[in-house]
Amino acid sequence: MIRKCKEHGYFRGESCPDCGDEGRYVLDDDREERLGRFISGALRHFPEDVGIEMDPQGWVELNQLCDVMKKRYKWGTMERLISLVESDRKGRYEIDDDFIRARYGHSVEVDLISEYPENDLSYLYYGVSQEEADMLLDNGIYPIRQCYVHLSTSFDKAKEAASVHTDNPVILEVDAETAQQDGVDIVTVNDDIVLARGIPPEYISVVEESGE
Template sequence: MIRKCKEHGYFRGEVCPECGNSGRYVLDDEREERLGRFVSGALRHFPDDVGLTMDKQGWVNMDLLCDIMERRYRWASRERLVSLVESDVKNRYEITGSRIRARYGHSVDVELDYPENELPYLYYGVSQEEVDMLLDAGIAPLRQTYVHLSTTPEKATESASVHTENPVVLEIDADEAQNDGIEFMAVNSDIVLAESVPPEYLVVVEMEE
């Protein structure tokens, strides 16, 4: 559920995490999920199919997206779209002026323009079956435009746990790779993007039990 606190803005849950105020109702769980699926599809995977024109950096016109969204869902509104974006703890989308885009997760061809990564090491969680293959061939995107790397071993483990019960974490020597011309973009505090990561920058992290 998404609600709005007068003092702290949109939040997810029953009470504002900043002050404990219950706030004003904006969107229930079912509609939040439906709207989230639509926005994800429109901004990451099939903008053309819903009637959007996306530029090279992944931006689309906010007013047009709202018009399309409101025709599809009678209960949808600009405020509900903004609430979805601003309350998202995963920071999946961003709005700038009259434009909106997904920060990551694209399967369409985009050329994102985020700042260069400044962390010396990055991390990537995989299944045990994938380890040897990736150490030999490197990391390349499968169904997405970019490889999504994590900023901590814990975040890499969390991401990989969605797909495997016993994830293995690979450490990427981002400092050396960037010195060699490999580009890494810092999307937010958790995610860094790369077009690919060659195998010579990868080692397995020995996680503490």
């Protein structure tokens, strides 16, 4: 559920995490999920299919997206769209003046490397299944269904992400500092996610436990 605190803005849950106020109702769980799926599809996977125009960096006009959304969901409003973005703990989307885009997760071709700051962490992490590990160590990490490889900024975040797909993930460590010195572009999207077009195998090793 999304609600709005007068002092701290939109939040998800029963009460404002900053002050405990219950806030004003904006969106229930079912509509939040439905609207979230639509926005994800429109901004990451099939903008043309829903009738919106996307620029090379993934930006679309906020009003255009809202108009398309209202045709599908009569209850869709600009406030509910903005509340979905501003309350998202994972920082999936961003709004800049009259434009909106997904920060990551695109299957349509977009140029994000030039849009975000260069990664400043020496090491990054990537969780995979036991079956995938040897193949990636030999061949490198490259996107399959998305435009970019999504690396994690910590061992724990990589394990959390990989655990959605496999019960016993292998965590790979990427020597990002050396890779970037050698010309591999790696950019920071948010506190948890870093993007690259691909990571060659010479920069990858296996991490057995957190902190090694």
